[in-house]
Amino acid sequence: MSENQYLPVLLMFLVAGGVVALMVNAGRIFGPRNRTETKLEPFECGNESSGSAWGRFSVRFYLTAILFIIFDVEVVFMYPWALVFRELGWFGMSAMTIFVSILALGLVYEWRKGALEWE
Amino acid sequence: MLIEIVIILVKILAVLGMVMPLAGALGWIERKGSALIHDRIGANRASIYGFAGAGLVNTLVADPLKFATKEDVIPRGADRLLHTIAPCINLFPVLVAFAVLPFGDVLLVGDREINLQIAPLGIGVMYVLAMMSLGVYGVVLGGWASNNRWSLLGGIRGSAQMISYELPMGLAIIAMILTYGTLDLQEMARAQGELIWGWLPAWGIFYQPVAFLILLVAGIAESKRIPFDLPESESELISGYFTEYSGIKHLMFFMTDFVEVIIVSGLVSTLFFGGWQVPYLYSSGFEFPWGASIALPNIAIVLLQIVSFTLKIVFFCWFQIMIRWTIPRFRYDQLMHLGWLGLLPIGFVNIVATAVAILATQSA
Numbered sequence: 001m002s003e004n005q006y007l008p009v010l011l012m013f014l015v016a017g018g019v020v021a022l023m024v025n026a027g028r029i030f031g032p033r034n035r036t037e038t039k040l041e042p043f044e045c046g047n048e049s050s051g052s053a054w055g056r057f058s059v060r061f062y063l064t065a066i067l068f069i070i071f072d073v074e075v076v077f078m079y080p081w082a083l084v085f086r087e088l089g090w091f092g093m094s095a096m097t098i099f100v101s102i103l104a105l106g107l108v109y110e111w112r113k114g115a116l117e118w119e
Numbered sequence: 120m121l122i123e124i125v126i127i128l129v130k131i132l133a134v135l136g137m138v139m140p141l142a143g144a145l146g147w148i149e150r151k152g153s154a155l156i157h158d159r160i161g162a163n164r165a166s167i168y169g170f171a172g173a174g175l176v177n178t179l180v181a182d183p184l185k186f187a188t189k190e191d192v193i194p195r196g197a198d199r200l201l202h203t204i205a206p207c208i209n210l211f212p213v214l215v216a217f218a219v220l221p222f223g224d225v226l227l228v229g230d231r232e233i234n235l236q237i238a239p240l241g242i243g244v245m246y247v248l249a250m251m252s253l254g255v256y257g258v259v260l261g262g263w264a265s266n267n268r269w270s271l272l273g274g275i276r277g278s279a280q281m282i283s284y285e286l287p288m289g290l291a292i293i294a295m296i297l298t299y300g301t302l303d304l305q306e307m308a309r310a311q312g313e314l315i316w317g318w319l320p321a322w323g324i325f326y327q328p329v330a331f332l333i334l335l336v337a338g339i340a341e342s343k344r345i346p347f348d349l350p351e352s353e354s355e356l357i358s359g360y361f362t363e364y365s366g367i368k369h370l371m372f373f374m375t376d377f378v379e380v381i382i383v384s385g386l387v388s389t390l391f392f393g394g395w396q397v398p399y400l401y402s403s404g405f406e407f408p409w410g411a412s413i414a415l416p417n418i419a420i421v422l423l424q425i426v427s428f429t430l431k432i433v434f435f436c437w438f439q440i441m442i443r444w445t446i447p448r449f450r451y452d453q454l455m456h457l458g459w460l461g462l463l464p465i466g467f468v469n470i471v472a473t474a475v476a477i478l479a480t481q482s483a
Contacts, residue, residue, distance in 0.1 A: 008127045008238035009218055009246075015131050016214040019139075020207045020371075027191030027367040040195040042267040043362055052196060052266055061279045064455070068282040071463075075289045078470070079245065082296040085474060086481065093474055100467055107463065116459045118452035 063115055074103055130237045134217050137429070140179055141436075142377035147178035149440050156444040182370075189366035194265060197363065201264035206364065206371035209257025213378045216250035219243050220385045221305040223395045223424040224402065227417045235395070235421065236305045243302040244292055247386060248285075251341060254375065255281040258343075258350060258360050261372065265363035273359025276451070277343060277350030283458040284340035284347075290466030291327075291334040295390050297473050298326050308394030312401070318408040320398045323391035329469045331391045333462050338383035339439060340458070342376060346446040349454060384435030385428075392431050395424035 081088070081096055088095075110116060147162060151174075154161025162174055193202050223235030240246055255278050262274015299307045313321040324331050340347040351359035358364075361372040388394060399407050400423060404415035415423075449457070 005238070005240055007124075008131075009215070009240065011124070011127050012131055012215050012218040012237055015128070015135065016211055019135065019214065020211045023187075023210075023367055023371055024203060024207050026187040027189065027365075030188045031190045031366055032188075034190060035192075039192060042194045042196065042265065043357065044268065054263075054266060054271075057271065057275055061275045064279040064283060067459075068286065071286050072282075072289070075286060075293070078293050079296065079302075082293045082470075083300070083302060085297055085477065086300055089481075090478060093478055096474065097471065100471060104464070104467060107459075111460060116455060118455055 060118065067110060067115060070106070071103070074099075126233060127237065130235070131218075134220075134222065134237060135214065138214070138217060138378060138381055139374075141381055141433075142374050143179045143182065144175055145377040145380060145436055145440070146182070146373070147175050148437070149443070152437070152440045153444050156441075183367075186367045186370040191366040191368060192363075194267065194363050196266045198264040198266070201260050202363075203368075205257050205261035205264055206361075206368045206375075207257075208260060209254055209375045210371045210378070212250040212253035212257075213375055213382055216247045216382050217385070219246050219304055220382075220389060221308050221394055222428050223421050224309070226421045234305065235425075239303065239305060241302065243304045244296070244307075244386075244390075245302060247304075247382070248289060248292060251288075251379070251382065252281075252285055254341075254379070257372075257375070261364070262350075262360035265360075267363050269356045269358075270360050270362045273350045273352075273356045273362070276356075277360055280343070280347065280349060280454060280458075281341055283455060284337040284462070287333050287458065287462035287466045288337035288341065290463070290470060291330040291337065292390070294327055294330040294466075294470050294473050295323060297470065297477060298323065304389050304394070308389055308396060311393040312396050314408065320393060320396065322393045322396075327391065327469075327473070329465065330473075331387070333466055333469070334390065335383075335387055336457075337462060338387065339442065340454075342379035342383055342439075344376065344380065344439065345443045346449050347454065348448060349451055352448060380436055380439050381432060384432045384439070387435055388428065388431035394431075395428040397423050397427045400424070 077099070078096070081092060085092055150162040164174075193199055218238040219236065219240050221234075221236035226233040226235055238246075258277035258281065259274045262270045262272070262277065265271070295307070296302060299310050301307060301310075307323075311320065311322050315321050315325060319325065343350050349359075350356075351361070356362070361369055364372060399405050400415075400420060402417075402420065404420070405411075405413040
């Protein structure tokens with residue numbers, strides 16, 4: 001059973017992949033091809049577009065991503081704990097309380113440092 | 120072996136055959152719902168022989184055909200490969216996420232027991248979470264590959280928002296794992312068939328109302344709909360990450376939104392509202408708490424369960440559409456504030472409170 005467990009997922013991937021591939025190619029097959037210079041221009045509120053968009057952007061977004069990775073890895077640690085929680089009893093509870101308090105401390109720290117403020 | 124594969128394929132086609140038309144129908148329901156809320160006449164042009172409700176049929180058949188026969192434009196300077204892949208990466212994970220949602224109990228055909236869930240995975244609910252998180256790649260790639268400033272901004276906003284709200288979503292799900300002691304959504308749904316005090320169905324909402332609110336809010340934020348639609352916000356970013364998409368690729372992004380609405384509804388109703396459970400319906404028929412009982416054949420029970428699950432999903436889809444037309448868009452700092460300093464701490468406190476409550480009832 002455990003080897004077969006992922007067979008339905010594989011079939012699901014194939015069917016959904018087929019649907020998606022059909023859809024994304026439908027425009028190429030059925031749609032007209034009528035390119036003009038202006039149509040291919042990236043949209044910029046009616047102005048002529050000025051240069052590439054691949055430039056710099058706010059470092060805040062990187063910061064959010066880094067914070068997310070830290071917290072997400074720590075949250076992932078809680079899944080196995082939650083699953084066997086009833087067997088662990090008060091021991092598991094106290095261990096996780098310490099873990100969560102450190103996490104909460106981290107959240108308070110980054111909040112105090114202003115990492116969560118957007119101006 | 121072959122017969123098993125056929126059964127699985129039938130289940131997959133049945134689920135996708137329900138989900139994709141429902142996603143299309145939601146487009147029409149949303150326009151109709153907006154008209155009702157704005158107190159105006161709306162979405163009434165597409166009628167068949169004067170019957171306006173037929174606009175639903177038009178939306179299901181005419182819209183995809185029209186989108187498919189439109190020109191597929193890739194702007195100059197865009198990354199052609201990534202521009203094409205992005206809508207696929209967006210739509211594919213949310214479609215396959217339906218594999219673990221149970222839509223009924225066990226169907227008996229001859230002496231064969233068919234579990235009405237496409238994939239009875241041991242990791243269950245984590246699979247849904249993993250697939251929903253993959254959707255962020257479609258948003259980022261779509262925004263970046265278009266080589267358009269609005270798209271890029273929308274893509275970056277979308278990535279920051281989706282990863283921020285993934286955390287509270289995971290925390291809400293951890294609280295449910297604590298409550299049920301399993302990851303499998305089918306077992307969670309079965310556990311909700313019991314009764315509290317002999318009459319109240321043991322639905323998750325009665326144990327975990329806080330987790331329900333967190334999951335619903337985070338789910339709406341994950342599907343990037345108003346009030347969390349900053350990645351697409353029409354009034355500032357045109358369409359955000361899919362500004363440069365036309366024809367069927369635009370439809371794919373559009374459809375992903377609605378499929379995400381459906382998967383969030385499915386997840387919420389499975390975790391908190393009993394999934395396919397009908398109150399007082401057991402594997403032999405209805406058994407009411409006041410003693411009456413009605414015996415039903417297996418096929419009738421399964422049909423009732425499927426109808427019940429569908430109705431719950433449709434209800435939560437409608438609920439999300441109501442929210443969409445009721446609440447205005449958040450500002451970006453409000454959005455980040457709600458995610459990191461609102462839902463995240465509440466989620467942690469909820470988990471600790473749940474764990475203490477479980478231990479207290481266990482030792483009592």
